[in-house]
Amino acid sequence: RGGRGPNPTAVxxxxxxxxxxxxxxxxxxxxxxxxxxxxxxVLTASVPGVL
Known part of the structure; x- marks a missing residue:
């Protein structure tokens, strides 16, 4: 991998x-x-509003 870490995966x-x-x-x-x-x-995230 040429000094790079693992590929980004959820696992x-x-x-x-x-x-x-x-x-x-x-x-x-x-x-x-x-x-x-x-x-x-598809990952759905709920983000609270900021006042």
């Missing part, structure tokens, strides 16, 4: 790259959908 417990597919604001929070690079799955 290794290392950060896995995701690209924002969709984001929407729902009053007090936002829902953000990420398309994960390693398997193409």
């Amino acid at each position: 290794d417990g290392t950060p896995a790259r995701g690209v924002v597919q969709r984001a929407r604001y729902l009053g007090r929070e936002s829902l953000v959908d990420f398309r994960m690079d390693h398997d193409g799955s």
Whole structure:
């Protein structure tokens, strides 16, 4: 690997790259959908609003 660590995967417990597919604001929070690079799955995160 030329001195680099493991490729990022959910199995290794290392950060896995995701690209924002969709984001929407729902009053007090936002829902953000990420398309994960390693398997193409969609991860949805709820992010609280900041006042």
